Amino acid sequence: MSEHVPLWTALLPVLILGVTGLALLLVDTIRPNARSNTTLSVVSALGALASLAVTVWFVAEGTGDVSTGGAIYLFADAIKVDTLALFFTAIFASVTALVVVAAHDYFDDHDSPAAFYSLTVFAATGMALLAVANSLAVVFVALEMVSLPSYALVAYLKKNRGSVEAGLKYFLIGALSSAIFVFGISLVYAATGSLIFSDVAAEIESLEGLAGVAGIGIAMIIGGVAFKTASVPFHFWAPEAYEGAPAPVSAFLSSASKAAGFVVAFRVFTEAFPIGASLVADVNWVLAFGVLAAVTMTVGNFAAAVQENVKRMLAYSSIGHAGYALIGLGALSGSAAGDSAVMGAAMAHLLVYGFMNTGAFLFVAMAERWGVGRTFEDYAGLARRAPIACTAMAVFMFSLAGLPPFAGFFSKYVLFMGAIDNGFVWLAAVGAINSVISLYYYSRVVKAMFLDDPESSSTLDTVDSRPTALYAAVVFAAVATLLLLPGFGPVIETAEAAASALF
């Protein structure tokens, strides 16, 4: 960023999302009774894409990068814009764009779709704010800004029992974990006397008698992160919420909201509680995350393998993927090069996952719209009626399983290799075994769609419409999943560069 541009412009991606959310409210206020679904969808998609474009431009320009003078601090150091923040903002903006485009057809016959768009964009604003947070207070405020719209979104189909029940469960567990999280923050503040990450880090080595207090605080913050990323032991809400919520909301929560949890984790634990200093204070969070990663991916994969409902299977698979991404924190060794490699790999995995997982949930949204049912059997023979969408779904499934011709292969590969290079062979081995198990349940979807015959020839007669926007979103996500394979170089390089600024 050159000299004469005011510093606050670094926040442009966040501001664009926020303004878009307000603009959506405005559209709905001017014409409260008009059916303005298309206008709302277009406005929110344009906002998300504009934010994405600015983010990518900033990354290309090197805003906040070491090469252009390092991170940009704003508002008394409470905000910090660097490549890490921009990288995650790109994930949030892409997922938001996909979801709001797809929602156009999903909420086609809904009475008041306006709230959906504005809540989604406001949640995305919260996520982008989370990515630039440099103080525990900002983290908490932004986290609530993500959570509150999310509760409403899950319960958005208010005449649908499943949706309302899921929303209530999500809200109760979310409120509890928010309380735990904020209590953890207060304990850390009590021990260190600061909320700014770098000040916390400076204090944490010399805590003396207060090390125990800080340790409990850090453990509570881990709990909050585990909730947001849907990791063990706070994962119970995820299958319920993802299954009950409208499918575009599930897509948004399981991709963007999960990534938001990870940006908090990556930033807080490397900047506020650096490994070396934390070990001095007897807080071995690396081990904690390593164990959580192994348990989370195993629990997620085994639970996914026994599901009969596709959406629920995807929910558990998203828990499994949270486990893979946790390797980014659990396989840190204290060497700057190795650590930025493995954390960068986890970030790249989250980006790839953002496309393939969103795409998979949006395919489920399409199936819900067709009314073909929810189980694997209900998907039988779907490829005969909708070959393009089913091909896209096959791409998502194989990519989620980590098969080579798709981007998921590279992102898993660099993640596991990073873990091995850092000496965590066991973690990589658990990950590899889980990947193999996951192929079983992912391929069940493909088998049902392409190989199985429908129960009767009339079963698929409901598949008559071609929802254009939903199709476009699914196909775009599939193309992105494919193109990220040849284009993986810039992604992993940016991610590693972003991560290396943390160590």
Add this chain to the structure above:
Amino acid sequence: MILEAFIAFTFVAALVVMVAPDEWAGKLAFGLSLAPFLGSLYLWSQFDAVGNALTGGTIAFESRIEWLEVGGRSISWFVGLDGISLPLVVLTTFLVPLAIVSAWTPIDTRQSQFYGLLLFMEANLLGVFAALDFFLWFIFWEAVLVPMYFLIGVWGGPRRKYAAIKFFVYTNAASLLMFIGFMSLTFALGDSVSSFGLPEITQAIAAGGLGTWFGFEAGTIAMAAFLAMFLGFAVKVPIVPVHTWLPDAHVEAPTPVSVLLAGVLLKMGTYALLRFNFTMLPDQASALAIPIAAIAVISVIYGAMLALAQKDLKRIVAYSSVSSMGYVILGLVVFTEYGVGGATFQMVAHGLISGLMFMAVGVMYNATHTRMVGDMSGMADRMPVTVGILVAGAFGYMGLPLMAGFAGEFFIFVGAFGAPSLPYAPIFTALAMFGIVVVAGYLLAAMQKTLFGPFRLETDYEVGRAPLHDVAPLAVLLAAIIVLGVAPDIFFEMIRDAAGPVVEGVSVDV
């Protein structure tokens, strides 16, 4: 850039066919698939490689573009051909148009998707044979599986789902094992390599670059990697006892898919064995020469015995592939120029001959709707041309001189008999030769029952002469088999040139 254009064209052709209307997708696919064939002939005419691509020879059509860097090693788009890969590229582009023509009769649903997937598979197969970077190679290698899974699972016979999933699970598990084996090698190489280029890795291993890793000695890692990769590729080849997916896949697959499965996909396994196990780790290979030769001979005999016991013509041909691949393994493990060269030649020869057999059986099935030996006899009365070519192909299988099969097997036996690095080589060779007798036994018996004698058919179909577009590919294949049998040197010379350095890599201390 010619190889890129070559592979990219095939991908684009696949996409074009995929969206074409079903009515003329077959004809369009055939027309488009001729371009890669002509392209491969052009590549052949311009071919200028010397030696083996992995051991430092000159690579033809070499092209390298940096892709990304992971953990200090670069992955690149790195392709090129040498005397081992060019014949296989030609084989692939030659078989695909013929397979497409042979699909015109049996495939009557969702044609555009069928032919599109076939071309998509061809593009990936070309990638497998051209890639010289491990990751690029692995991506193509795995990408072959996906279209194959659908081709068997959607257009196959009654038990197609079982066969498709068995194929997919077997080969994927094998790929994982092989991947782990190869990765442990690169870890043990440490900083002595800076890329995943196969030539660089091969030469680093030959120069003694393997170090200790995680407390394991270099020798232990090399041996473990060899075993993991051998097992992984053995599934693909397939070698007894990991061959059980093959008969299921073949029987359920539609004819054109069987042709490519036997003709090219099995060669991926032997090609990879040659490239990875026998070229990269020759010392481990020769240390294990006796067990590998024993497995090869068991594959030859056991595969032939299994074929002898089958009643389904397609199963007979499928099991005889297991037997033929045994010869290839034997040729590889003896580490002589004629052995390794003959094995590579046999890959091409078997690709043509087994393709011919599957196609001929398919043509008969189109007319009779049965493949069971007991259900028909005297087919020669009704389909004289098809039967004539089938008989000629069967003689090729038995190793009749002046046919490609004879040349391949003869080279292997010549190379194996006097192999210096394999103890008891004459005994192994003699045992393997005995396999030919069994092959002759079951092929002659099956043909006598079904093709000759008075005409009788258990199904109610009217059997007449097969249409021209069914018989033409058979004739073309037969012509190619005879040309290769009469003048094996058109391929064998370049194969020997590339096989020579592999043989030099092994230290003979017997």
